[in-house]
Amino acid sequence: MTAAAAHFDATQGVLIASGAWRVDAAAALPRLDGHIVRVLDGTAITQLDTNGAWLLLNAVRPQPDDPLPELRGFQPRHLSLLNLVAEHAATTAARIEPPRAGLLETVGRSSYAVARHISGLVRFIGQLTLELGQLIRKPENWRWRELGAQVSTVFVGAIPIVIGMMFLLGVVFAYLLGSQAQQYGAAITAQLGTMKVNEEIDAITTLGLSPLAVLVIPRILALLIALPLLVFIGDIAGVIGGMLVAQAQLDISTYMFVDRMESVLRLKTLMVGILKGPVFAVFIALIACRMGLSVSRDASSVGAHTTSTVVQSLVAIIILNAIFAVMFVRMDI
Numbered sequence: 001m002t003a004a005a006a007h008f009d010a011t012q013g014v015l016i017a018s019g020a021w022r023v024d025a026a027a028a029l030p031r032l033d034g035h036i037v038r039v040l041d042g043t044a045i046t047q048l049d050t051n052g053a054w055l056l057l058n059a060v061r062p063q064p065d066d067p068l069p070e071l072r073g074f075q076p077r078h079l080s081l082l083n084l085v086a087e088h089a090a091t092t093a094a095r096i097e098p099p100r101a102g103l104l105e106t107v108g109r110s111s112y113a114v115a116r117h118i119s120g121l122v123r124f125i126g127q128l129t130l131e132l133g134q135l136i137r138k139p140e141n142w143r144w145r146e147l148g149a150q151v152s153t154v155f156v157g158a159i160p161i162v163i164g165m166m167f168l169l170g171v172v173f174a175y176l177l178g179s180q181a182q183q184y185g186a187a188i189t190a191q192l193g194t195m196k197v198n199e200e201i202d203a204i205t206t207l208g209l210s211p212l213a214v215l216v217i218p219r220i221l222a223l224l225i226a227l228p229l230l231v232f233i234g235d236i237a238g239v240i241g242g243m244l245v246a247q248a249q250l251d252i253s254t255y256m257f258v259d260r261m262e263s264v265l266r267l268k269t270l271m272v273g274i275l276k277g278p279v280f281a282v283f284i285a286l287i288a289c290r291m292g293l294s295v296s297r298d299a300s301s302v303g304a305h306t307t308s309t310v311v312q313s314l315v316a317i318i319i320l321n322a323i324f325a326v327m328f329v330r331m332d333i
Helices: 023-028 050-060 076-095 103-137 144-154 156-168 170-197 200-206 211-249 254-264 267-293 299-330
Strands: 005-009 014-021 039-048 070-072
Touching: 014 023, 014 050, 023 050, 039 050, 039 076, 050 076, 103 211, 103 267, 144 156, 144 211, 156 211, 170 200, 170 211, 170 267, 170 299, 200 211, 211 254, 211 267, 267 299
Parallel strands: 014 039, 039 070
Antiparallel strands: 005 014
């Protein structure tokens, strides 16, 4: 009986097996060193049992859900056995649940992920600061057309949405505007992520341009301009909505509503709300742009990073609101 043997042709991606393939044939497998096996040639195999079939399949397909290579030259009974073993291996792998991580491992992984996010954001802010400094020294390199397009997108296009929401739900306008701000971040992340998947950002770099100057800075400045204006427009729409509801349900005239509003609503309250807008805008834009540029070259990564942007933006708004609250209490505002 011929002993099992195998030879791998790396140039063609062909693994040629011969002899009797049984449980003791493992030593006959050559080292693949990460090469992909495109063809498994079994023309010279004289004997094959389930153990030998598993050895060959495990060599050419490290993961059970990987596609099978082309099976060439096998006898019909050997080919049937290979297909049966491949099907059983895939079914068994589907039933095996990955081990659950312990509490310490979960905390460690989460802490490491948070640290990576923070370090990445700090690095991104540093690169952005350097790029912004270069643009300030050379104003002719500013991307004014891109800035105008972004202002049109995040401000002009959002006015009907903001007015509609704030008109109907003026009582909770701050919360809704926060949600809207998160949506800006998600939109920015999805846009930049799609550009990276389509290799448009690589094309910008190839042209000798900086993606930060062309894509990031115009979006940050556009949101910095748009968000305070949208807060003001939302405030006006919310007041008008509340005025109409008070007149229809409580029989409060417009004059009485405005008179009472002037005595209750202080100007500094309005200014505090508007001044929060630029701070929220900068943080949302930084998070969104950084996550958009971190997208890998697949569509699923765009969705994951978009979701992460919404979560990070929400957390950032909550933390900033808490900081503002403490500051305003200490300043007696």
